Amino acid sequence: MRVSVSWLREYVDLPTDLPTGDLEQALVDLGIEVESIVDLRETVTGPLVVGEVLEIEELTGFKKPIRFCRVDVGAANGTGEPQEIVCGARNFAQGDRVVVILPGGVLPGNFAIGARKTYGRNSHGMICSAQELGLGDDHSGIIVLPEDVKAQPGDDARPIVGLDDVVVEMEITPDRGYALSVRGIARELSHALGVPFRDPADAPASGGTAEPAYPVEVRDPVGCDRFAARMVRGVDPTVESPGWMRQRLTVAGVRSISLPVDITNYLMLELGQPMHAFDADRIVGPLVVRRAEPGEKLTTLDGVSRALVPEDMVICDDTGPISLAAVMGGETSEVLASTTNVLFEAAHWDPAMVGRTARRHKLFSEAAKRWERGVDPTLPLVALEKAVRLLTDLAGGAAGAEVLDLDHVRPRTPVTLPVDLPSRRIGVTYPPDRVVELLEQVGCAVTRGADRLGEDPGATGVAASGAGEVLTVTPPSWRPDLTDPADLVEEVVRLDGYDRVPSVLPTAPAGRGLTPQQQRRRAVARSLAERGWVEVLAQPFVAPELADQLGLPADDPRRPAVRLANPLSEEEPLLRTTLLGPLLGIVKRNVGRGQRDVAIYEIGTVFHPRPGVGAPPAMGVDRRPTDEEFAAADAVVPVQPRHVAVALCGEIEPAGWWGAGRAAGWADAVEAGRAVLDAAGIPADRVTVRAGERAPWHPGRCAELLVDDVVVGHAGELHPAVVAALELPRRTSAMELDLDALPAAPLATGPTISTFPPALIDVALVVDEAVPAAEVQRALVEGAGPLLEDVRLFDVYASEQLGAGRRSLAYKLTFRAPDRTLAGEEAVAARDAAVALAAQRFGATLRGA
Numbered sequence: 001m002r003v004s005v006s007w008l009r010e011y012v013d014l015p016t017d018l019p020t021g022d023l024e025q026a027l028v029d030l031g032i033e034v035e036s037i038v039d040l041r042e043t044v045t046g047p048l049v050v051g052e053v054l055e056i057e058e059l060t061g062f063k064k065p066i067r068f069c070r071v072d073v074g075a076a077n078g079t080g081e082p083q084e085i086v087c088g089a090r091n092f093a094q095g096d097r098v099v100v101i102l103p104g105g106v107l108p109g110n111f112a113i114g115a116r117k118t119y120g121r122n123s124h125g126m127i128c129s130a131q132e133l134g135l136g137d138d139h140s141g142i143i144v145l146p147e148d149v150k151a152q153p154g155d156d157a158r159p160i161v162g163l164d165d166v167v168v169e170m171e172i173t174p175d176r177g178y179a180l181s182v183r184g185i186a187r188e189l190s191h192a193l194g195v196p197f198r199d200p201a202d203a204p205a206s207g208g209t210a211e212p213a214y215p216v217e218v219r220d221p222v223g224c225d226r227f228a229a230r231m232v233r234g235v236d237p238t239v240e241s242p243g244w245m246r247q248r249l250t251v252a253g254v255r256s257i258s259l260p261v262d263i264t265n266y267l268m269l270e271l272g273q274p275m276h277a278f279d280a281d282r283i284v285g286p287l288v289v290r291r292a293e294p295g296e297k298l299t300t301l302d303g304v305s306r307a308l309v310p311e312d313m314v315i316c317d318d319t320g321p322i323s324l325a326a327v328m329g330g331e332t333s334e335v336l337a338s339t340t341n342v343l344f345e346a347a348h349w350d351p352a353m354v355g356r357t358a359r360r361h362k363l364f365s366e367a368a369k370r371w372e373r374g375v376d377p378t379l380p381l382v383a384l385e386k387a388v389r390l391l392t393d394l395a396g397g398a399a400g401a402e403v404l405d406l407d408h409v410r411p412r413t414p415v416t417l418p419v420d421l422p423s424r425r426i427g428v429t430y431p432p433d434r435v436v437e438l439l440e441q442v443g444c445a446v447t448r449g450a451d452r453l454g455e456d457p458g459a460t461g462v463a464a465s466g467a468g469e470v471l472t473v474t475p476p477s478w479r480p481d482l483t484d485p486a487d488l489v490e491e492v493v494r495l496d497g498y499d500r501v502p503s504v505l506p507t508a509p510a511g512r513g514l515t516p517q518q519q520r521r522r523a524v525a526r527s528l529a530e531r532g533w534v535e536v537l538a539q540p541f542v543a544p545e546l547a548d549q550l551g552l553p554a555d556d557p558r559r560p561a562v563r564l565a566n567p568l569s570e571e572e573p574l575l576r577t578t579l580l581g582p583l584l585g586i587v588k589r590n591v592g593r594g595q596r597d598v599a600i601y602e603i604g605t606v607f608h609p610r611p612g613v614g615a616p617p618a619m620g621v622d623r624r625p626t627d628e629e630f631a632a633a634d635a636v637v638p639v640q641p642r643h644v645a646v647a648l649c650g651e652i653e654p655a656g657w658w659g660a661g662r663a664a665g666w667a668d669a670v671e672a673g674r675a676v677l678d679a680a681g682i683p684a685d686r687v688t689v690r691a692g693e694r695a696p697w698h699p700g701r702c703a704e705l706l707v708d709d710v711v712v713g714h715a716g717e718l719h720p721a722v723v724a725a726l727e728l729p730r731r732t733s734a735m736e737l738d739l740d741a742l743p744a745a746p747l748a749t750g751p752t753i754s755t756f757p758p759a760l761i762d763v764a765l766v767v768d769e770a771v772p773a774a775e776v777q778r779a780l781v782e783g784a785g786p787l788l789e790d791v792r793l794f795d796v797y798a799s800e801q802l803g804a805g806r807r808s809l810a811y812k813l814t815f816r817a818p819d820r821t822l823a824g825e826e827a828v829a830a831r832d833a834a835v836a837l838a839a840q841r842f843g844a845t846l847r848g849a
Contacts (some may be wrong), residue, residue: 001180003269004251005166012186013195020166020387026192031494033171040163041434043134046113048158049075049076050151051083051127053096061117065090073100076156077124079731084124091141099128099143108134114249135162135250144609145740162247175481176371181272184478191441191495201271201376205409206230208405214343214583223313224289224325226348228380229404230388231280233341235260235397242394249395254366260335260342263390265366272478272681273683274367275387276323280341283386285318287518289325289347296321300328300363312608314351326354326371327363340397348409351480374480377409395494412474417485419448419469422492428500432469438495439488455748483652517642520680520739521603524644528672528678531645533601540604541572546581549725551698563611566653575607575638580696580736584726585648586720597650599664601664602671603739607638608704645736646672649729666717667703669733673715675704676737681708681745687776696722697734705737713737754818758789759827763835763845764810766802769840773809780811784830785839787822790814808847 014023027034051071059066067089070082077083081633083100092098102125105113111132115124126132127141141336143161147153158164170179178184183200190197209676213231217617218224219500241249241262250255254265264275292308298321299305307323322333326349334340355372358364371771379405388399418424419432424615436446439809449470475482482488493501514522547559567573576582583602590598590750616636619625625633648664655661670689692704694714702716715735723732756775767776773793780791795810802808816828836845 001172002167002169002184002252003182003675004162004248007182008168008189008247010195011198011200012181012190014189014193015195017500018193022342023168023189026184026189027168027170029497030192031173031498031567032176032188033173033186035169035171037169038134038167040134040167044101044105044158044163047076047102048105048133048156048163049073049100049102049129050145050155050157050786051100051152051159052153053094053098054082054090056061056094059086059121060117064088064198065493066119068119069127071100071127072153073096073102073125074152076154077102079275083124084122085125085127086118086121087127087142089127089129089142092127092144093159095152097149097151099133099161101128103127105365111535130250133163133783135247146240146744147195149243159746161244161553162251165251167251172373173627174373174563177375177480178272178478180370181268181827182270182375183272184483197452201379201382203382205381206401206403207381209401209403209633211402211404212404213400213603214280214283214404216404216406217286217288218406218408219288219290219686220313223291223350223353224347225350225408226380226411227289227345227404227406228347228384229343229345230384231341231343231400231402232388232397233280235340235342235391236339237336237338237394238243241342244772253367254280258335258337258339258394260339260344260391263387264344266390267383268366268370269385271383271386272370272381273383273795274326274370274375275383276329276345277387278329278343278345279335279339280323281339282336283317283343285323288314288316290314292321294380296598298322298324299331300324300332301331302328302363303331306361306363311353312360313353313405315345324357324361324363324768325349327368328357328365330532342391342397342755344384344386344391346383348377348380350373352584357823376478378477380738381405388395401639412477412795413483414474415485415488415489417471417473418715419471421485422489425486425489426493426501427504428493428496429500430496432508434496435492436471439471439473441495442481442482444482444488444492445474445476447472489710496679521642523649523679523681524676524739525601527605528601528644528646531672531675533599533672533824536586536600538586538602538603538604539568539572540573540582541567541569542576542581542609543572544574547573549717549722550578550581551725552695556695557608560609562607575610577606577608578736579604580647580734581608583645583647584656584728584732584734587649587732588727591649597652597654597664598727599646599648599652599668603642603644605640608639609638638743641738641740642675643736643738645734647732647734649732654738663731664733665700665731666703666715666733669715669717670703670705673703673713673735673737676709676713676739677705677742680739680742681748683746686779688771691770695719699834705735707742710741714740749801754816756791756819759812759815759822759824761815761827762794762810763813763831764795764797764808765835765838765844766806766808766847767808767838767842769798769805771844775813776838776842776844779838779841780834782811783834784813784815785833787815787817787830788813788834789816803848810847 024037025032049492053069054072055070057068057069067087069085069087071085073083088265098217101113103113113126126143149160153239160626172179187197210327213229218227218513222230239259240260241256244751245262245266247258252269260277264277268274291310292312292314296308297305298308314321315325317325322330349371351372351374354368357758358368374792419435422430422435439446474487561574561577564573579602587598613636616633617629646670650664650752651661652668688706688709689703692702693699696719697714697716699717702714704711704714715738717731717733779792781788794812797808815822815830
């Protein structure tokens with residue numbers, strides 16, 4: 001909300017020398033977020049004066065209409081001669097008074113004004129619009145001063161257009177609806193600065209009469225518990241809104257429309273009471289306030305035809321809905337330029353209903369913003385009295401003596417508050433008299449008693465005198481947010497000062513740092529990141545058709561999924577049972593945006609439903625659930641193991657002048673699995689990689705990852721059908737591994753470092769291509785014995801000379817003894833023993849032998 005300080009001063013006695021910094025701090029101390037405080041006197045520098053348009057010459061031959069004007073600016077230009085100015089606006093005529101900034105002036109945004117030649121003419125200055133002066137968003141035309149403004153050419157225009165004021169812009173939280181008004185902000189500042197406050201709503205108003213101002217029937221007193229109306233007849237429709245009103249509306253960001261409409265907007269800003277003005281001559285028959293009927297439509301003032309639902313509240317006449325109640329009026333009854341009879345309406349609507357209606361129709365009007373936060377139900381008659389008086393004073397006409405007031409507002413429910421509750425909750429001693437004083441300052445009616453309530457479970461141990469006393473507090477009508485003792489405690493703390501609440505950090509309990517599971521997850525993430533994989537965080541929601549796209553068999557345990565009761569999107573209502581679906585979706589999105597080479601990973605939970613467990617027990621908020629209820633609820637919660645998955649496509653090693661590069665493939669996904677197991681602390685001798693089959697991988701290019709002969713994951717190239725269904729690049733590969741299925745890492749011991757030289761021997765073994773290389777390596781390790789320090793596969797070769805279905809696996813063997821230099825015969829003997837065991841198990845033969 002934006003409001004000028006001069007408007008606030010009408011209702012609160014702010015010190016005349018109050019610095020803007022102190023004003024901001026006072027609002028912040030009250031819990032009101034200040035977006036900005038702008039001293040308008042500093043936003044425009046240089047000569048800004050009133051000018052009178054003497055001549056207008058229409059320039060032709062350009063893409064848009066251009067005017068060449070001669071403007072009388074008095075002696076402000078130093079010569080007294082008319083100023084020549086080129087202007088593109090069309091909303092002024094000869095003889096109008098306008099606002100002119102002369103060369104040497106600077107507009108907001110550091111826009112300097114000078115003399116220049118444009119459109120073939122010399123232009124000395126600028127005729128200004130409200131947007132150019134920083135007074136609002138209206139750039140449809142320049143500012144034309146009303147006739148009632150007493151100003152001569154050359155006079156300083158700042159006080160005339162409001163540039164001698166200070167504007168405060170605030171972000172009002174949803175629980176502070178009363179602060180969306182000058183009335184509310186002025187009252188808050190009176191609390192903060194200890195200065196007198198004059199309530200603009202504390203004014204005499206005519207009460208309801210037996211004869212209504214207009215026949216109205218309210219069929220839903222819950223959605224609308226108060227409806228008031230008054231009529232003004234014989235208004236002069238040609239009268240424009242006064243300059244002071246338009247100026248204040250502009251500062252607040254509200255566009256001036258017509259006098260009756262501007263009056264309703266002005267009073268909404270001042271009092272916080274949204275109103276509506278009807279053209280009484282365009283209403284057919286009596287008004288009915290009711291819920292909408294199925295199939296009804298309404299064209300609102302923004303020109304949009306809206307389909308209504310039964311939850312919407314509407315105001316109807318004999319033709320049907322003419323207003324979307326509390327949100328926006330309709331076109332058929334709006335005030336026009338010819339309107340002479342105006343029916344003002346001021347009502348009180350259900351905040352929940354208004355909030356849902358505004359969101360349903362995506363129509364967040366200023367009125368709806370206030371209604372959904374809560375409006376004072378005592379304001380309608382006061383607002384009507386002010387509206388009628390303003391309209392008759394400015395535009396003539398006769399105010400009807402009849403006043404309609406259908407009042408079904410329920411009285412506020414008192415709140416019982418132990419007087420020492422603020423002290424016990426906050427940890428600061430608040431004497432009983434101080435608590436009562438602050439609550440009465442808010443506007444509450446407080447009655448003191450002596451009954452004692454039960455102990456507060458959230459007490460801090462700080463007690464105050466009067467510990468047995470109880471207050472009965474009736475909140476004021478303008479504070480619908482005060483419904484519970486905690487709300488009253490917050491008001492006490494807020495008005496007494498948040499700065500008085502000590503900032504004391506609780507003592508952290510003793511701990512042992514990260515858990516083993518946390519350490520493992522961080523180690524895995526760090527290992528993958530160091531290898532060039534990029535971490536992503538995918539949404540855990542998937543579409544029902546994902547299981548078919550991944551080719552999961554009908555009996556696959558990953559097919560059953562948990563369906564969310566209230567999903568963010570109806571297209572993805574299920575929780576994922578595998579990380580691959582959302583992860584591959586990220587691959588597709590990045591490839592679609594031009595990122596050809598993708599290597600990503602994610603560590604996250606998957607969700608497996610527990611079949612046949614039923615629904616969780618219903619647990620209220622009036623007490624702590626029992627251990628049995630907790631156990632029953634936990635039994636329904638899905639199993640949520642933590643997985644790690646990778647996906648890659650494109651080039652794993654880019655091509656360039658240094659070489660041809662290398663395309664990513666299934667082997668890189670398998671190596672990522674090995675890296676995960678290594679980072680998780682699983683020794684290599686407990687890890688096995690073998691061929692396997694599992695959707696969504698290619699059956700001939702899928703590897704199983706085993707730890708202690710237990711399958712913990714799979715890696716390889718995705719099935720071509722899956723790649724096509726998900727629109728992924730060819731040969732996209734992936735890996736997924738269950739981190740929670742890994743055994744605890746054994747205690748790591750330091751390796752024995754031998755200072756003796758190694759013996760390096762390469763062997764190339766020819767085996768059937770179906771024999772896994774990992775099994776051959778395992779045989780070499782077992783056959784070589786303790787002298788073998790390291791073995792590594794460095795080449796795979798196949799050719800016609802080797803025979804059909806045969807391939808060569810070449811390994812580098814490193815032999816070393818911890819206590820001596822190995823003799824050549826010892827290394828060869830160990831090599832021969834390793835080859836012999838491989839030959840025995842797999843029929844391996846030395847290549848070239």
